[in-house]
Amino acid sequence: MRISTFFYTIKQGIVNIWKNKMFSLASVATMTACIFLFGLFYMIVMNFQAMVKDAESGVAVTVLFDHGISEQRIEEIGELIDGRVEVSRYEFISSQEAWDYFRDIYFDGNEKVAESFGADNPLANSASYAVYMNDISMQSALVTYLESVDGVREVKQSATVANTLTDFNRLIGYISAGVILILLCVAIFLISNTIAVGISVRREEIGIMKLIGATDYFVRAPFVVEGIVIGLIGAAIPLGILYVIYGRIVTYVAEKFRFIGGMMSFLTVKEVFHTLLPVALVLGVGIGLIGSRITIRKHLKV
Amino acid sequence: MIRLEHVSKSYTKEGLPALHDVSLQINAGDFAFIVGDSGSGKSTLIKLLLKELEPTAGTITINGRKLNKIRRRQIPKFRRDIGVVFQDFRLLKDRNIYQNVAFAQQVIGESARNIKKNVPKILSQVGLAAKYRSYPRQLSGGEQQRVAIARALINRPKILLADEPTGNLDAKNAWEIMDLLDEINRDGTTVVVVTHNLEIVRAMNKRVIQMQKGVVRDDGADWEDDGPVYRGGQVSTYGSDYFGEQPGLAGEESAADGFFREGPFLNQSGDGGGDED
Incomplete structure:
Protein backbone atom coordinates (compact mmCIF):
# COMPACT_ATOMS: atom_id res chain seq x y z
CA MET A 1 0.00 0.00 0.00
CA ARG A 2 1.24 3.42 -0.90
CA ILE A 3 1.62 6.05 1.76
CA SER A 4 -0.68 8.37 -0.16
CA THR A 5 -3.37 5.67 -0.14
CA PHE A 6 -2.88 5.23 3.59
CA PHE A 7 -3.37 8.93 4.26
CA TYR A 8 -6.26 9.07 1.84
CA THR A 9 -7.95 6.27 3.77
CA ILE A 10 -7.45 7.97 7.12
CA LYS A 11 -8.66 11.30 5.76
CA GLN A 12 -11.75 9.79 4.18
CA GLY A 13 -12.59 7.98 7.39
CA ILE A 14 -12.53 11.24 9.30
CA VAL A 15 -14.43 13.05 6.56
CA ASN A 16 -17.08 10.33 6.82
CA ILE A 17 -17.50 11.01 10.50
CA TRP A 18 -17.82 14.73 9.89
CA LYS A 19 -20.35 14.37 7.07
CA ASN A 20 -22.36 12.03 9.19
CA LYS A 21 -22.23 14.19 12.30
CA MET A 22 -25.46 13.28 14.06
CA PHE A 23 -24.98 9.56 13.83
CA SER A 24 -21.31 9.80 14.66
CA LEU A 25 -22.20 11.86 17.70
CA ALA A 26 -24.76 9.29 18.83
CA SER A 27 -22.18 6.54 18.43
CA VAL A 28 -19.51 8.45 20.30
CA ALA A 29 -22.01 9.20 23.09
CA THR A 30 -22.97 5.55 23.44
CA MET A 31 -19.36 4.50 23.35
CA THR A 32 -18.58 7.11 25.98
CA ALA A 33 -21.33 5.86 28.24
CA CYS A 34 -20.26 2.29 27.67
CA ILE A 35 -16.58 2.83 28.34
CA PHE A 36 -17.37 5.15 31.24
CA LEU A 37 -19.39 2.47 33.01
CA PHE A 38 -16.80 -0.08 32.12
CA GLY A 39 -14.11 2.12 33.64
CA LEU A 40 -16.19 2.72 36.74
CA PHE A 41 -16.80 -0.96 37.37
CA TYR A 42 -13.22 -1.71 36.50
CA MET A 43 -12.02 0.73 39.13
CA ILE A 44 -14.36 -0.70 41.75
CA VAL A 45 -13.30 -4.25 41.01
CA MET A 46 -9.64 -3.31 41.02
CA ASN A 47 -9.92 -1.51 44.32
CA PHE A 48 -11.83 -4.34 45.87
CA GLN A 49 -9.33 -6.82 44.68
CA ALA A 50 -6.57 -4.76 46.21
CA MET A 51 -8.53 -4.55 49.45
CA VAL A 52 -9.19 -8.25 49.50
CA LYS A 53 -5.51 -8.84 48.94
CA ASP A 54 -4.72 -6.53 51.82
CA ALA A 55 -7.27 -8.21 54.00
CA GLU A 56 -5.98 -11.61 53.01
CA SER A 57 -2.47 -10.83 54.05
CA GLY A 58 -3.81 -9.22 57.24
CA VAL A 59 -6.15 -12.01 58.24
CA SER A 158 -11.96 -14.68 60.94
CA ALA A 159 -13.79 -16.54 58.27
CA THR A 160 -16.64 -14.09 57.88
CA VAL A 161 -14.41 -11.20 56.91
CA ALA A 162 -12.56 -13.22 54.34
CA ASN A 163 -15.65 -14.81 52.85
CA THR A 164 -17.63 -11.62 52.67
CA LEU A 165 -14.87 -9.85 50.87
CA THR A 166 -14.37 -12.62 48.35
CA ASP A 167 -18.09 -13.01 47.72
CA PHE A 168 -18.65 -9.31 47.37
CA ASN A 169 -15.78 -8.99 44.96
CA ARG A 170 -17.15 -11.81 42.86
CA LEU A 171 -20.64 -10.28 42.85
CA ILE A 172 -19.33 -6.96 41.63
CA GLY A 173 -17.34 -8.80 39.00
CA TYR A 174 -20.46 -10.58 37.70
CA ILE A 175 -22.65 -7.50 37.70
CA SER A 176 -20.08 -5.39 35.92
CA ALA A 177 -19.42 -8.13 33.39
CA GLY A 178 -23.16 -8.30 32.66
CA VAL A 179 -23.66 -4.57 32.37
CA ILE A 180 -20.57 -4.14 30.25
CA LEU A 181 -21.58 -6.96 27.94
CA ILE A 182 -24.97 -5.37 27.27
CA LEU A 183 -23.37 -2.00 26.71
CA LEU A 184 -20.84 -3.49 24.35
CA CYS A 185 -23.59 -4.97 22.24
CA VAL A 186 -25.41 -1.63 22.14
CA ALA A 187 -22.21 0.17 21.20
CA ILE A 188 -21.41 -2.29 18.42
CA PHE A 189 -24.95 -2.02 17.12
CA LEU A 190 -24.86 1.76 17.10
CA ILE A 191 -21.49 1.99 15.42
CA SER A 192 -22.52 -0.46 12.74
CA ASN A 193 -25.65 1.63 12.22
CA THR A 194 -23.62 4.79 11.84
CA ILE A 195 -21.39 3.13 9.30
CA ALA A 196 -24.44 1.80 7.44
CA VAL A 197 -25.77 5.33 7.12
CA GLY A 198 -22.36 6.46 5.93
CA ILE A 199 -22.35 3.76 3.29
CA SER A 200 -25.85 4.58 2.05
CA VAL A 201 -25.00 8.28 1.86
CA ARG A 202 -21.97 7.44 -0.22
CA ARG A 203 -23.54 4.77 -2.42
CA GLU A 204 -23.00 6.84 -5.53
CA GLU A 205 -19.41 7.53 -4.70
CA ILE A 206 -18.80 3.88 -3.99
CA GLY A 207 -20.36 2.99 -7.34
CA ILE A 208 -18.05 5.41 -9.11
CA MET A 209 -15.05 4.11 -7.20
CA LYS A 210 -15.82 0.58 -8.31
CA LEU A 211 -16.18 1.64 -11.94
CA ILE A 212 -12.88 3.46 -11.86
CA GLY A 213 -11.25 0.33 -10.54
CA ALA A 214 -10.95 0.79 -6.80
CA THR A 215 -9.98 -2.32 -4.92
CA ASP A 216 -12.18 -3.72 -2.17
CA TYR A 217 -9.67 -2.50 0.32
CA PHE A 218 -9.81 1.04 -1.01
CA VAL A 219 -13.59 1.14 -0.83
CA ARG A 220 -13.86 -0.44 2.58
CA ALA A 221 -10.94 0.92 4.54
CA PRO A 222 -12.36 4.43 5.16
CA PHE A 223 -15.37 2.89 6.87
CA VAL A 224 -13.16 0.78 9.09
CA VAL A 225 -11.18 3.89 9.95
CA GLU A 226 -14.45 5.63 10.74
CA GLY A 227 -15.41 2.90 13.18
CA ILE A 228 -12.01 2.87 14.83
CA VAL A 229 -11.89 6.66 15.23
CA ILE A 230 -15.38 6.70 16.75
CA GLY A 231 -14.24 3.93 19.10
CA LEU A 232 -11.10 5.83 20.06
CA ILE A 233 -12.93 9.09 20.73
CA GLY A 234 -15.60 7.17 22.61
CA ALA A 235 -12.88 5.68 24.80
CA ALA A 236 -10.78 8.82 25.24
CA ILE A 237 -13.62 10.97 26.57
CA PRO A 238 -14.67 8.68 29.45
CA LEU A 239 -11.04 7.95 30.29
CA GLY A 240 -10.43 11.67 30.67
CA ILE A 241 -13.52 12.08 32.81
CA LEU A 242 -12.65 9.11 34.98
CA TYR A 243 -9.11 10.35 35.43
CA VAL A 244 -10.39 13.67 36.71
CA ILE A 245 -13.14 12.37 38.99
CA TYR A 246 -11.39 9.31 40.39
CA GLY A 247 -9.74 11.23 43.24
CA ARG A 248 -13.07 12.81 44.19
CA ILE A 249 -14.89 9.51 44.22
CA VAL A 250 -12.24 8.00 46.48
CA THR A 251 -12.45 10.90 48.91
CA TYR A 252 -16.23 10.75 48.91
CA VAL A 253 -16.39 7.02 49.51
CA ALA A 254 -13.77 7.15 52.22
CA GLU A 255 -15.76 9.84 54.04
CA LYS A 256 -19.16 8.20 53.68
CA PHE A 257 -18.01 4.78 54.77
CA ARG A 258 -15.63 5.81 57.49
CA PHE A 259 -16.93 3.06 59.78
CA ILE A 260 -15.21 0.46 57.68
CA GLY A 261 -12.45 2.88 56.89
CA GLY A 262 -9.87 0.65 58.43
CA MET A 263 -10.38 -1.87 55.65
CA MET A 264 -10.37 0.70 52.90
CA SER A 265 -7.18 1.39 51.11
CA PHE A 266 -7.62 2.84 47.66
CA LEU A 267 -5.35 2.51 44.70
CA THR A 268 -3.91 5.66 43.24
CA VAL A 269 -5.26 6.92 39.94
CA LYS A 270 -1.95 6.00 38.32
CA GLU A 271 -2.21 2.42 39.52
CA VAL A 272 -5.72 2.12 38.14
CA PHE A 273 -4.92 3.73 34.79
CA HIS A 274 -1.86 1.60 34.36
CA THR A 275 -4.18 -1.20 33.22
CA LEU A 276 -7.45 0.65 32.60
CA LEU A 277 -5.99 2.90 29.90
CA PRO A 278 -4.79 0.17 27.53
CA VAL A 279 -7.78 -2.05 28.26
CA ALA A 280 -10.30 0.71 27.55
CA LEU A 281 -8.51 1.87 24.41
CA VAL A 282 -8.32 -1.64 23.04
CA LEU A 283 -12.00 -2.06 23.90
CA GLY A 284 -12.91 1.15 22.06
CA VAL A 285 -10.91 0.24 18.97
CA GLY A 286 -12.24 -3.31 19.11
CA ILE A 287 -15.86 -2.19 19.27
CA GLY A 288 -15.30 0.21 16.38
CA LEU A 289 -13.59 -2.46 14.35
CA ILE A 290 -16.24 -5.11 14.95
CA GLY A 291 -19.09 -2.66 14.41
CA SER A 292 -17.74 -1.48 11.09
CA ARG A 293 -16.76 -4.97 9.93
CA ILE A 294 -20.28 -6.26 10.53
CA THR A 295 -21.82 -3.47 8.47
CA ILE A 296 -19.30 -3.66 5.68
CA ARG A 297 -19.88 -7.36 5.40
CA LYS A 298 -23.61 -6.79 5.23
CA HIS A 299 -23.92 -3.64 3.12
CA LEU A 300 -20.79 -3.32 1.08
CA LYS A 301 -20.53 -6.28 -1.20
CA VAL A 302 -17.92 -5.04 -3.59
CA MET B 1 -9.74 -4.88 -28.58
CA ILE B 2 -13.26 -5.89 -27.70
CA ARG B 3 -14.63 -9.19 -28.93
CA LEU B 4 -17.96 -10.80 -28.12
CA GLU B 5 -18.67 -14.36 -29.22
CA HIS B 6 -22.26 -15.58 -29.11
CA VAL B 7 -22.96 -13.60 -25.97
CA SER B 8 -26.39 -13.89 -24.40
CA LYS B 9 -27.70 -12.38 -21.21
CA SER B 10 -30.99 -13.13 -19.52
CA TYR B 11 -32.06 -11.46 -16.30
CA THR B 12 -34.83 -13.95 -15.66
CA LYS B 13 -35.26 -17.53 -16.75
CA GLU B 14 -38.68 -17.02 -18.32
CA GLY B 15 -38.44 -13.59 -19.93
CA LEU B 16 -36.85 -12.56 -23.19
CA PRO B 17 -33.07 -12.27 -23.04
CA ALA B 18 -31.66 -8.74 -22.84
CA LEU B 19 -28.97 -9.86 -25.25
CA HIS B 20 -29.27 -12.78 -27.60
CA ASP B 21 -26.34 -14.40 -29.36
CA VAL B 22 -24.38 -11.21 -29.90
CA SER B 23 -21.09 -11.53 -31.77
CA LEU B 24 -19.08 -8.41 -32.29
CA GLN B 25 -15.58 -7.16 -32.68
CA ILE B 26 -14.22 -3.67 -32.10
CA ASN B 27 -10.54 -3.34 -32.85
CA ALA B 28 -7.98 -1.41 -30.90
CA GLY B 29 -7.98 2.22 -31.93
CA ASP B 30 -11.47 2.08 -33.45
CA PHE B 31 -14.28 4.51 -32.93
CA ALA B 32 -17.68 2.84 -32.90
CA PHE B 33 -21.21 3.93 -32.13
CA ILE B 34 -23.77 1.59 -30.68
CA VAL B 35 -27.31 2.68 -31.41
CA GLY B 36 -30.68 1.20 -30.62
CA ASP B 37 -33.84 2.14 -28.84
CA SER B 38 -34.84 1.44 -25.27
CA GLY B 39 -34.64 -2.23 -24.44
CA SER B 40 -32.30 -2.99 -27.31
CA GLY B 41 -29.66 -4.22 -24.90
CA LYS B 42 -27.15 -1.36 -25.12
CA SER B 43 -26.88 -0.82 -21.40
CA THR B 44 -26.65 -4.53 -20.74
CA LEU B 45 -23.82 -4.64 -23.23
CA ILE B 46 -21.94 -1.86 -21.41
CA LYS B 47 -22.41 -3.61 -18.08
CA LEU B 48 -21.10 -6.84 -19.53
CA LEU B 49 -18.04 -5.07 -20.89
CA LEU B 50 -17.32 -3.64 -17.43
CA LYS B 51 -17.90 -7.04 -15.85
CA GLU B 52 -20.69 -5.58 -13.76
CA LEU B 53 -22.76 -8.45 -15.11
CA GLU B 54 -21.85 -11.92 -16.23
CA PRO B 55 -23.14 -13.19 -19.57
CA THR B 56 -25.50 -16.15 -19.44
CA ALA B 57 -23.69 -17.63 -22.43
CA GLY B 58 -20.80 -16.82 -24.74
CA THR B 59 -17.41 -15.26 -24.14
CA ILE B 60 -16.22 -11.67 -24.02
CA THR B 61 -12.58 -10.81 -24.62
CA ILE B 62 -11.21 -7.38 -23.83
CA ASN B 63 -7.60 -6.38 -24.37
CA GLY B 64 -6.78 -10.04 -24.83
CA ARG B 65 -8.34 -11.14 -21.55
CA LYS B 66 -11.33 -13.44 -21.38
CA LEU B 67 -13.72 -11.84 -18.91
CA ASN B 68 -14.98 -15.11 -17.49
CA LYS B 69 -11.39 -15.94 -16.53
CA ILE B 70 -11.01 -12.79 -14.48
CA ARG B 71 -11.47 -13.53 -10.82
CA ARG B 72 -13.44 -11.26 -8.54
CA ARG B 73 -10.34 -9.86 -6.93
CA GLN B 74 -8.86 -8.94 -10.28
CA ILE B 75 -11.88 -6.95 -11.46
CA PRO B 76 -10.60 -3.60 -10.13
CA LYS B 77 -7.32 -3.95 -12.03
CA PHE B 78 -9.22 -4.98 -15.15
CA ARG B 79 -11.49 -1.92 -14.97
CA ARG B 80 -8.55 0.44 -14.81
CA ASP B 81 -7.97 -0.26 -18.50
CA ILE B 82 -11.47 0.92 -19.36
CA GLY B 83 -12.61 4.49 -18.92
CA VAL B 84 -16.34 5.09 -18.57
CA VAL B 85 -18.46 8.17 -19.13
CA PHE B 86 -22.18 8.35 -18.36
CA GLN B 87 -25.12 10.43 -19.42
CA ASP B 88 -25.52 11.82 -15.91
CA PHE B 89 -21.78 12.55 -15.51
CA ARG B 90 -21.59 10.93 -12.07
CA LEU B 91 -19.27 13.45 -10.54
CA LEU B 92 -18.85 13.74 -6.80
CA LYS B 93 -20.84 16.81 -5.90
CA ASP B 94 -18.97 17.59 -2.73
CA ARG B 95 -15.57 17.75 -4.40
CA ASN B 96 -14.22 20.29 -6.79
CA ILE B 97 -13.12 19.53 -10.33
CA TYR B 98 -9.52 18.92 -9.42
CA GLN B 99 -10.51 16.54 -6.62
CA ASN B 100 -12.94 14.70 -8.84
CA VAL B 101 -10.25 13.93 -11.36
CA ALA B 102 -7.55 13.32 -8.76
CA PHE B 103 -9.92 10.85 -7.12
CA ALA B 104 -9.52 8.46 -10.05
CA GLN B 105 -5.78 8.46 -9.47
CA GLN B 106 -6.05 8.07 -5.72
CA VAL B 107 -8.23 5.06 -6.32
CA ILE B 108 -5.48 3.30 -8.22
CA GLY B 109 -2.89 4.31 -5.65
CA GLU B 110 -1.03 6.87 -7.70
CA SER B 111 1.54 8.90 -5.79
CA ALA B 112 0.60 12.40 -4.66
CA ARG B 113 3.43 13.84 -6.73
CA ASN B 114 2.19 12.23 -9.94
CA ILE B 115 -1.38 13.24 -9.22
CA LYS B 116 -0.29 16.87 -8.93
CA LYS B 117 1.40 16.54 -12.28
CA ASN B 118 -1.26 14.55 -14.16
CA VAL B 119 -4.48 16.27 -13.14
CA PRO B 120 -3.72 19.76 -14.50
CA LYS B 121 -2.44 18.19 -17.68
CA ILE B 122 -5.61 16.23 -18.36
CA LEU B 123 -7.82 19.16 -17.32
CA SER B 124 -6.17 21.40 -19.86
CA GLN B 125 -6.59 18.66 -22.44
CA VAL B 126 -10.37 18.80 -21.95
CA GLY B 127 -10.26 22.59 -21.80
CA LEU B 128 -11.03 23.08 -18.13
CA ALA B 129 -7.65 24.04 -16.74
CA ALA B 130 -8.98 27.37 -15.48
CA LYS B 131 -11.91 25.90 -13.60
CA TYR B 132 -10.15 23.31 -11.49
CA ARG B 133 -11.46 24.83 -8.28
CA SER B 134 -15.09 24.95 -9.32
CA TYR B 135 -17.63 22.50 -8.03
CA PRO B 136 -19.77 20.43 -10.40
CA ARG B 137 -22.91 22.48 -9.71
CA GLN B 138 -21.08 25.61 -10.88
CA LEU B 139 -20.39 24.08 -14.29
CA SER B 140 -22.56 23.65 -17.35
CA GLY B 141 -23.57 20.16 -18.41
CA GLY B 142 -20.97 20.16 -21.15
CA GLU B 143 -18.26 21.17 -18.73
CA GLN B 144 -19.33 18.51 -16.27
CA GLN B 145 -19.12 15.90 -18.99
CA ARG B 146 -15.61 17.11 -19.81
CA VAL B 147 -14.66 16.57 -16.20
CA ALA B 148 -16.11 13.09 -16.40
CA ILE B 149 -14.08 12.43 -19.53
CA ALA B 150 -10.95 13.77 -17.86
CA ARG B 151 -11.58 11.44 -14.96
CA ALA B 152 -12.11 8.51 -17.31
CA LEU B 153 -8.91 9.27 -19.19
CA ILE B 154 -6.49 10.15 -16.46
CA ASN B 155 -5.53 6.55 -15.81
CA ARG B 156 -4.74 6.15 -19.51
CA PRO B 157 -7.26 3.43 -20.33
CA LYS B 158 -7.02 1.57 -23.59
CA ILE B 159 -10.77 1.76 -24.09
CA LEU B 160 -13.21 4.58 -23.41
CA LEU B 161 -16.87 3.59 -23.06
CA ALA B 162 -19.34 6.43 -23.26
CA ASP B 163 -22.94 5.61 -22.34
CA GLU B 164 -25.16 8.35 -23.81
CA PRO B 165 -22.50 11.00 -23.20
CA THR B 166 -24.54 13.72 -24.88
CA GLY B 167 -27.93 12.66 -23.57
CA ASN B 168 -28.20 15.54 -21.11
CA LEU B 169 -26.51 18.15 -23.25
CA ASP B 170 -27.67 20.78 -25.70
CA ALA B 171 -26.56 20.56 -29.30
CA LYS B 172 -23.56 22.82 -29.00
CA ASN B 173 -22.18 21.04 -25.97
CA ALA B 174 -22.99 17.68 -27.48
CA TRP B 175 -20.84 18.49 -30.46
CA GLU B 176 -18.00 19.73 -28.35
CA ILE B 177 -18.04 16.48 -26.43
CA MET B 178 -18.08 14.46 -29.63
CA ASP B 179 -15.14 16.43 -30.97
CA LEU B 180 -13.28 15.74 -27.78
CA LEU B 181 -14.03 12.02 -28.01
CA ASP B 182 -12.84 12.03 -31.61
CA GLU B 183 -9.63 13.72 -30.58
CA ILE B 184 -9.12 11.14 -27.84
CA ASN B 185 -9.65 8.41 -30.41
CA ARG B 186 -7.07 9.95 -32.70
CA ASP B 187 -4.61 9.74 -29.83
CA GLY B 188 -5.04 5.98 -29.97
CA THR B 189 -7.75 5.19 -27.44
CA THR B 190 -10.53 2.85 -28.56
CA VAL B 191 -13.78 4.76 -28.17
CA VAL B 192 -17.22 3.15 -27.98
CA VAL B 193 -20.17 5.52 -27.77
CA VAL B 194 -23.70 4.40 -27.00
CA THR B 195 -26.12 7.01 -28.19
CA HIS B 196 -29.57 7.89 -29.44
CA ASN B 197 -28.38 10.95 -31.24
CA LEU B 198 -28.60 10.00 -34.90
CA GLU B 199 -27.51 13.41 -36.17
CA ILE B 200 -24.24 13.01 -34.42
CA VAL B 201 -23.90 9.44 -35.56
CA ARG B 202 -24.45 10.38 -39.15
CA ALA B 203 -22.21 13.40 -39.08
CA MET B 204 -19.32 11.68 -37.34
CA ASN B 205 -19.12 9.15 -40.13
CA LYS B 206 -17.84 6.32 -37.91
CA ARG B 207 -18.74 2.70 -37.65
CA VAL B 208 -22.28 2.14 -36.35
CA ILE B 209 -23.44 -0.98 -34.56
CA GLN B 210 -27.21 -1.15 -34.53
CA MET B 211 -29.01 -3.13 -31.89
CA GLN B 212 -32.62 -4.07 -31.58
CA LYS B 213 -34.34 -6.22 -29.00
CA GLY B 214 -31.14 -7.78 -27.82
CA VAL B 215 -29.61 -8.68 -31.14
CA VAL B 216 -27.18 -6.88 -33.41
CA ARG B 217 -29.13 -5.85 -36.47
CA ASP B 218 -26.07 -4.51 -38.23
CA ASP B 219 -22.56 -4.32 -36.92
CA GLY B 220 -21.52 -1.71 -39.45
CA ALA B 221 -19.04 -3.95 -41.17
CA ASP B 222 -19.04 -5.47 -44.62
CA TRP B 223 -16.94 -8.56 -44.88
CA GLU B 224 -14.61 -8.41 -47.81
CA ASP B 225 -12.01 -10.97 -48.75
CA ASP B 226 -9.32 -9.21 -46.75
CA GLY B 227 -11.40 -8.59 -43.64
CA PRO B 228 -14.13 -6.26 -42.46
CA VAL B 229 -14.71 -2.87 -43.99
CA TYR B 230 -16.61 -0.48 -41.79
CA ARG B 231 -19.27 1.68 -43.25
CA GLY B 232 -19.13 5.14 -41.81
CA GLY B 233 -22.16 6.76 -40.25
CA GLN B 234 -24.74 4.59 -41.96
CA VAL B 235 -27.91 4.07 -40.02
CA SER B 236 -30.28 4.22 -42.90
CA THR B 237 -30.28 0.52 -43.75
CA TYR B 238 -32.85 -0.20 -41.10
CA GLY B 239 -34.02 3.28 -40.49
CA SER B 240 -37.42 2.63 -41.89
CA ASP B 241 -38.58 0.22 -39.27
CA TYR B 242 -36.65 1.55 -36.31
CA PHE B 243 -36.35 5.29 -36.53
CA GLY B 244 -39.30 5.78 -38.76
CA GLU B 245 -41.65 4.99 -35.94
CA GLN B 246 -40.44 7.88 -33.89
CA PRO B 247 -42.24 11.14 -34.45
CA GLY B 248 -40.03 14.04 -35.39
CA LEU B 249 -37.30 11.80 -36.64
CA ALA B 250 -38.87 10.85 -39.92
CA GLY B 251 -36.97 12.86 -42.47
CA GLU B 252 -33.39 13.70 -43.15
CA GLU B 253 -34.28 17.33 -43.86
CA SER B 254 -35.95 18.01 -40.56
CA ALA B 255 -33.08 16.31 -38.86
CA ALA B 256 -30.57 18.55 -40.55
CA ASP B 257 -32.18 21.80 -39.57
CA GLY B 258 -32.75 20.55 -36.09
CA PHE B 259 -29.12 19.82 -35.72
CA PHE B 260 -28.11 22.61 -33.46
CA ARG B 261 -31.46 23.05 -31.93
CA GLU B 262 -31.73 22.39 -28.29
CA GLY B 263 -34.72 20.54 -26.98
CA PRO B 264 -37.03 17.82 -28.06
CA PHE B 265 -35.21 16.87 -31.18
CA LEU B 266 -31.84 16.04 -29.79
CA ASN B 267 -33.08 14.54 -26.63
CA GLN B 268 -36.29 13.25 -27.98
CA SER B 269 -35.19 9.69 -28.43
CA GLY B 270 -33.39 9.83 -25.12
CA ASP B 271 -36.43 9.19 -23.02
CA GLY B 272 -35.61 6.27 -20.83
CA GLY B 273 -32.22 6.47 -22.47
CA GLY B 274 -29.51 5.45 -20.09
CA ASP B 275 -31.32 3.03 -17.87
CA GLU B 276 -33.54 1.06 -20.11
CA ASP B 277 -32.36 -2.18 -18.63
Missing part, protein backbone atom coordinates in the same frame (compact mmCIF):
# COMPACT_ATOMS: atom_id res chain seq x y z
CA ALA A 60 -4.49 -14.63 60.31
CA VAL A 61 -5.51 -17.98 61.58
CA THR A 62 -4.53 -18.36 65.21
CA VAL A 63 -3.48 -21.77 66.44
CA LEU A 64 -3.63 -22.35 70.20
CA PHE A 65 -1.99 -25.33 71.86
CA ASP A 66 -3.06 -27.92 74.41
CA HIS A 67 -2.19 -27.20 78.01
CA GLY A 68 1.25 -28.40 78.99
CA ILE A 69 2.38 -29.03 75.44
CA SER A 70 6.07 -29.58 74.96
CA GLU A 71 8.27 -27.10 73.17
CA GLN A 72 9.21 -29.83 70.75
CA ARG A 73 5.62 -30.51 69.79
CA ILE A 74 5.07 -26.81 69.17
CA GLU A 75 8.00 -26.84 66.82
CA GLU A 76 6.64 -29.90 65.05
CA ILE A 77 3.29 -28.19 64.59
CA GLY A 78 5.16 -25.22 63.20
CA GLU A 79 6.80 -27.43 60.62
CA LEU A 80 3.42 -28.93 59.68
CA ILE A 81 2.02 -25.47 59.14
CA ASP A 82 5.01 -24.49 57.08
CA GLY A 83 4.43 -27.48 54.82
CA ARG A 84 1.04 -26.19 53.67
CA VAL A 85 1.08 -24.45 50.28
CA GLU A 86 -1.67 -21.96 51.13
CA VAL A 87 0.37 -20.58 54.01
CA SER A 88 2.48 -17.57 53.15
CA ARG A 89 4.14 -17.24 56.57
CA TYR A 90 3.57 -18.03 60.20
CA GLU A 91 4.99 -16.71 63.41
CA PHE A 92 5.15 -17.87 66.97
CA ILE A 93 3.67 -15.59 69.56
CA SER A 94 4.65 -16.50 73.06
CA SER A 95 2.20 -15.95 75.91
CA GLN A 96 4.35 -13.07 77.10
CA GLU A 97 4.21 -11.38 73.71
CA ALA A 98 0.48 -11.91 73.58
CA TRP A 99 0.09 -10.31 76.99
CA ASP A 100 2.34 -7.38 76.12
CA TYR A 101 0.33 -6.73 72.97
CA PHE A 102 -2.99 -7.05 74.77
CA ARG A 103 -1.86 -4.79 77.61
CA ASP A 104 -0.67 -2.12 75.20
CA ILE A 105 -3.99 -1.97 73.46
CA TYR A 106 -6.50 -2.40 76.25
CA PHE A 107 -4.77 -0.82 79.22
CA ASP A 108 -3.43 2.14 77.37
CA GLY A 109 -3.63 4.96 79.91
CA ASN A 110 -4.56 2.51 82.70
CA GLU A 111 -1.11 1.09 83.20
CA LYS A 112 -1.81 0.90 86.91
CA VAL A 113 -4.58 -1.61 86.38
CA ALA A 114 -2.33 -3.64 84.18
CA GLU A 115 0.42 -3.54 86.73
CA SER A 116 -1.92 -5.08 89.28
CA PHE A 117 -1.51 -8.31 87.38
CA GLY A 118 2.14 -8.18 88.40
CA ALA A 119 4.18 -11.00 87.06
CA ASP A 120 1.13 -13.16 86.55
CA ASN A 121 0.39 -13.52 82.94
CA PRO A 122 -3.37 -13.89 82.54
CA LEU A 123 -2.73 -15.21 79.11
CA ALA A 124 -0.30 -17.82 80.31
CA ASN A 125 -1.83 -20.45 78.11
CA SER A 126 -2.09 -18.24 75.07
CA ALA A 127 1.07 -19.03 73.20
CA SER A 128 0.08 -19.40 69.58
CA TYR A 129 1.02 -19.49 65.96
CA ALA A 130 -0.31 -16.69 63.79
CA VAL A 131 -0.68 -18.14 60.34
CA TYR A 132 -0.92 -15.82 57.32
CA MET A 133 -2.32 -17.12 54.09
CA ASN A 134 -1.61 -16.40 50.45
CA ASP A 135 -4.99 -17.71 49.32
CA ILE A 136 -7.86 -16.87 51.57
CA SER A 137 -10.33 -19.20 49.87
CA MET A 138 -8.32 -22.14 51.29
CA GLN A 139 -8.83 -20.93 54.82
CA SER A 140 -11.54 -23.37 55.90
CA ALA A 141 -9.57 -26.31 54.54
CA LEU A 142 -6.55 -25.22 56.51
CA VAL A 143 -8.60 -24.79 59.68
CA THR A 144 -10.10 -28.26 59.34
CA TYR A 145 -6.65 -29.68 58.89
CA LEU A 146 -5.13 -27.84 61.81
CA GLU A 147 -7.95 -28.82 64.13
CA SER A 148 -7.11 -32.46 63.48
CA VAL A 149 -3.45 -31.99 64.36
CA ASP A 150 -2.42 -33.51 67.67
CA GLY A 151 -1.58 -30.91 70.28
CA VAL A 152 -3.81 -28.19 68.85
CA ARG A 153 -6.42 -27.02 71.30
CA GLU A 154 -8.22 -24.51 69.23
CA VAL A 155 -8.03 -22.76 65.86
CA LYS A 156 -9.37 -19.26 65.69
CA GLN A 157 -10.25 -17.70 62.38
